[in-house]
Amino acid sequence: MTSRALVVLFKELREALRDKRALSLLALFVVMYPAIIGFTLNRIIDKAGSPEREGIQLTVVGSEYAPTLMAQLKQKNVIVTPHAPLDEQATTDLLRTAKTVAVLKIDAKFVENYAAMRPARVELWYDSAIDNGRKIDEVENVLREYTSRIAQARLLAHGVSPVTLVPVTVQKYDTGTSASRSAMIIGAMLGSFFIPAFIFCLSTAVDTTAGERERRSLEVLMAQPVSPAQLVFGKLGAATVLSAVGLTLELVIAHAILKWLPLEEIGLSWRLTTADLTFAILASLPLCLFAAAFEIALAMNAKSFKEAQSTLSFAILVPMLPLILIPMLDLQTATWMYAVPVLSNMTLLRELSKGADIGLLHYTLTAAGSLVVALLCYAFAAVRMKSEKYVLAV
Known part of the structure; x- marks a missing residue:
């Protein structure tokens, strides 16, 4: 058989x-x-490693008003390109060219508000239709870190420990x-x-x-x-x-x-x-x-x-x-x-x-x-x- x-x-x-x-x-x-x-x-x-290899192209309007912020951005592999003032349409057109990840606009009253300890306004313009999410997150992290350092410095200047703002510290451990x-x-x-x-x-x-x-x-x-x-x-x-x-x-x-x-x-x-x-x-x-x-x-x-x-x-x-x-x-x-x-x-x-x-x-x-x-x-x-x-x- x-x-x-x-x-x-x-x-x-x-x-x-x-x-x-x-x-x-x-x-x-x-x-x-x-x-x-x-x-x-x-x-x-490739996408995960592209920010480290290529750097993050960032167009900044009013970069002269925040030199410390510019230095901190450059330390994080962000390539800062100063630019003249842009209106809304010009900003949109620039972002559509995909030559820059985002446009950071620093208000002319930034220094004045900063010195008076008022919120100093900055604007971050980006096009969410373009796949730059990871790079945008990197820029936002730098801005948050910059804001946190300023807040801590002001608290110390008034004799208040920055630890006061952190009543609970969460330590994460990933066993995976x-x-x-x-x-x-x-x-x-x-x-x-x-x-x-x-x-x-x-x-x-x-x-x-x-x-x-x-x-x-x-x-x-x-x-x-x-x-x-x-x-x-x-x-x-x-x-x-x-x-x-x-x-x-x-x-x-x-x-x-x-x-x-x-x-x-x-x-x-x-x-x-x-x-x-x-x-x-x-x-x-x-x-x-x-x-x-x-x-x-x-x-x-x-x-x-x-x-x-x-x-x-x-x-x-x-x-x-x-x-x-x-x-x-x-x-x-x-x-x-x-x-x-x-x-x-x-x-x-x-x-x-x-x-x-x-x-x-x-x-x-x-x-x-x-x-x-x-x-x-x-x-x-x-x-x-x-x-x-x-x-x-x-």
């Missing part, structure tokens, strides 16, 4: 490898998801590690790594069932000394191999990209070891079997090739459900999650990247959950293959 099923498997694999469209789709999704995540994180890293922070941020992206497992085998699952039936080549296979269970096993094996190869390559590429990125610059890290990745891939192989069996069962239940394609295009939404429901329900990691296909793989990879203690039970549940559903789908497909109505497309 095994040898005949393997003959069918190798036959389906050879046909799948001849399909340039299927191979192109496989290569595309192997690279696409890791590349998207790598590009996104790289952009976040860079790995746990990474799991929270990158964890939202990890689920997308397992969606392609359903895409890698899509073309093969449809072609070896609905496609062969329309081409009438399925009747030729049924005439051979091969049982329906063996036929389904061979077709399922071919689809599973493509899905497993694609998922493995995708996870390896994603792991290499996350290791290469300087995540430490944004307070994150990717500490997944090669051993952890290997165990995660092995635990995810039953998911590939489930994806192939699920799609073959659906395709065999369709009356035509086009109907099978339409049905399976909606079936790909199944692995997306955990990505949608978990954030909405705000669920905490629990043991039952490791028994739900797709969700279990996403949870396992997130907890491994967090450095959590993953025991044999979690790996077993992750593999068993997908395996049980895959066997049910295989049993349905084997029974369906015995039906003459299915083979003859009646």
Whole structure:
């Protein structure tokens, strides 16, 4: 029985490898998801470090009225550009050019109000439609620090300790590690790594069932000394191999990209070891079997090739459900999650990247959950293959 099923498997694999469209789709999704995540994180890293590397361009009107403030801005890597007085329209036009982050206007009565200990007015103009939020925050922090120092100096001049204004001091201690922070941020992206497992085998699952039936080549296979269970096993094996190869390559590429990125610059890290990745891939192989069996069962239940394609295009939404429901329900990691296909793989990879203690039970549940559903789908497909109505497309 095994040898005949393997003959069918190798036959389906050879046909799948001849399909340039299927191979192109496989290569595309192997690279696409890791590349998207790598590009996104790289952009976040670049934006986080851009103020330190490039400096913050700030146009100041009336800079001569506050030389101490100007000096403090320059100490914080703010590049001050003095400018003549600007009206509202001219200020708006200058900000739209994106040559300056903001315009700081210091009133001509600044020195007079400062000396009289009255509020000395300054205006900070910026365009919120331009993505300069981090740089604007840096400028505002300097202004708050400057205001605080002046207030403290005035209190001391009147014989009052500045500590009087701080009756309670809150000391913060963050016990979160860079790995746990990474799991929270990158964890939202990890689920997308397992969606392609359903895409890698899509073309093969449809072609070896609905496609062969329309081409009438399925009747030729049924005439051979091969049982329906063996036929389904061979077709399922071919689809599973493509899905497993694609998922493995995708996870390896994603792991290499996350290791290469300087995540430490944004307070994150990717500490997944090669051993952890290997165990995660092995635990995810039953998911590939489930994806192939699920799609073959659906395709065999369709009356035509086009109907099978339409049905399976909606079936790909199944692995997306955990990505949608978990954030909405705000669920905490629990043991039952490791028994739900797709969700279990996403949870396992997130907890491994967090450095959590993953025991044999979690790996077993992750593999068993997908395996049980895959066997049910295989049993349905084997029974369906015995039906003459299915083979003859009646």
